[in-house]
Amino acid sequence: MTKETILNGDTTALVTGASAGIGKAVAVALSAQGVRVICTARRVDRLNALVEELQNPALAFELDVADGDAVDRLLYELPEEWRDIDILVNNAGHDLGGRQAFHKRAAADIAATIETNSTGLIRTTLAILPMMQARGRGHIINMGSSSGLDWVANHSVYVASKCAVHGFTNSLRQELQGSGVRLTEILPGLVRTEFAAARWRGDEERAEKFYDKFDAALAPEDVADAVLYALQTPAHVNICDLVLRPA
Ligand SMILES: NC(=O)c1ccc[n+]([C@@H]2O[C@H](COP(=O)([O-])OP(=O)(O)OC[C@H]3O[C@@H](n4cnc5c(N)ncnc54)[C@H](OP(=O)(O)O)[C@@H]3O)[C@@H](O)[C@H]2O)c1
Numbered sequence: 001m002t003k004e005t006i007l008n009g010d011t012t013a014l015v016t017g018a019s020a021g022i023g024k025a026v027a028v029a030l031s032a033q034g035v036r037v038i039c040t041a042r043r044v045d046r047l048n049a050l051v052e053e054l055q056n057p058a059l060a061f062e063l064d065v066a067d068g069d070a071v072d073r074l075l076y077e078l079p080e081e082w083r084d085i086d087i088l089v090n091n092a093g094h095d096l097g098g099r100q101a102f103h104k105r106a107a108a109d110i111a112a113t114i115e116t117n118s119t120g121l122i123r124t125t126l127a128i129l130p131m132m133q134a135r136g137r138g139h140i141i142n143m144g145s146s147s148g149l150d151w152v153a154n155h156s157v158y159v160a161s162k163c164a165v166h167g168f169t170n171s172l173r174q175e176l177q178g179s180g181v182r183l184t185e186i187l188p189g190l191v192r193t194e195f196a197a198a199r200w201r202g203d204e205e206r207a208e209k210f211y212d213k214f215d216a217a218l219a220p221e222d223v224a225d226a227v228l229y230a231l232q233t234p235a236h237v238n239i240c241d242l243v244l245r246p247a
Contacts, residue, residue, distance in 0.1 A: 005232050006086055006139050006182075007033050014038040014085050016065055016124060017092030019046035021193030022143065025220035026089050026227050031056045033228065038082055041092065065092045065120030066112060074127045084135070087231060088128045091143040093117040095158045095199045099210075102156045110157050117161035122168055129181065136180035141227055142169045146189040146243060162187075173240065182238045184230040189245040192217040216246035 013030050017023035019041035027037045031054040039047045039054075040063035047060035059082055065071055075083055094116055097109035121142060132138025147155060148162035169185040176183055196207035211217055223244060230239040 005234060006137070007035065007228075007231055010036075011086045012036045012038065012082060012084055013087035013089060014040060014128065015089040015091060016040050016063065016120075017143075018050065019043045021195060022188070022191060022220045022223045023089070023091040024050060025224040026091060027058070028054065029221070029224040029228055030087070030089075031058055035087070036082070038078065038085070065124055066115040068119070068123055071120065071123045071127055074124070075131060083131070085128055085131065086137060087139050087141070088125070088132075089141045089143070089227065090121040090124055091141075092120060093143060093161075095195065096201075098155065098158050098199050100154055102154075105157065113157050113161050114164075117158070118164035118168075121165055125168075125172070132181045133176075133179050138181040139231055140181065140183045141230060142183070142185045143223075144169065144185045144187040144241075146187050146245060148187060149243070170240075173238070180235075182235075184239045185241050186223060186226050186230070187241060187243045188218055188223050188226075189243075190214055190217045191220060191223060193220055214246070218244055218246050 013035050015023050015027045015037060018027045018039035027039050027050060031037050034056055036056060037054065037058045038061055039050055039058055040061045041047055042064045044060055044062040051058040051060045063070060063074060096112050097106055125140060142165055144165045145162040147159045148166040151159050169183060173183045192211050196210045197204045200206045226242050226244055230242060233239055
């Protein structure tokens, strides 16, 4: 058994949804550990600003995880020196038009939620995992949610999207046993980010009121700490599920 962790040496990570919230905090935390971070999202202006701030070499790369063709091409579109990805953080997600009765939902919003949170995460994994398996080295972090465990009314589509993440992660982990590739799911409860504003299409006042209704919330940095914890374990340890709730 070796104490060496995947954060040792010349490590490269790809983070989806790095333009805000949890993904941004994860990119900052990884870069502070000396990791070369590929920051991806749709808003590339934000990614460029983030890369400027990071302590170590980083790359801004536009990626809509709901665009299947772009995801499939991802590895080949990256500059060659960025293709040996050791860590994939599948974080991109939203709840567009959510937190209301299912029968009132717009079909397009429902499709976008599933295509991003579930299909996008699965397809991004398919784009990167074979290369990790060939190298016998890798760690994938999937951003689930306590909503994949606690099923509540008026939240059915988001819950479904995160249940898919939970099932996919637990099943795939069994396939990866012995491959050198580890797979961790992080399941946070409420985190104060831009998530609620994105749900309500930029209505920040409504988003603030929503967060203020709760006694406590996690910060994006709390989730980034959990990601680092899972990554810092020695290679023979796989943190499977990490559930974080505000205390
Ligand atoms: N906030 C919470 O309470 C909470 C709790 C548990 C789990 N989570 C999960 O944590 C993850 C991050 O959420 P957050 O709270 O950090 O929300 P956020 O502040 O709104 O950030 C969401 C990120 O996802 C990106 N994104 C959304 N759709 C995308 C797409 N189609 N392709 C690529 N990137 C996309 C956004 O970037 P662009 O808009 O620039 O593309 C942004 O960077 C999500 O998977 C969410 O479900 C959040």
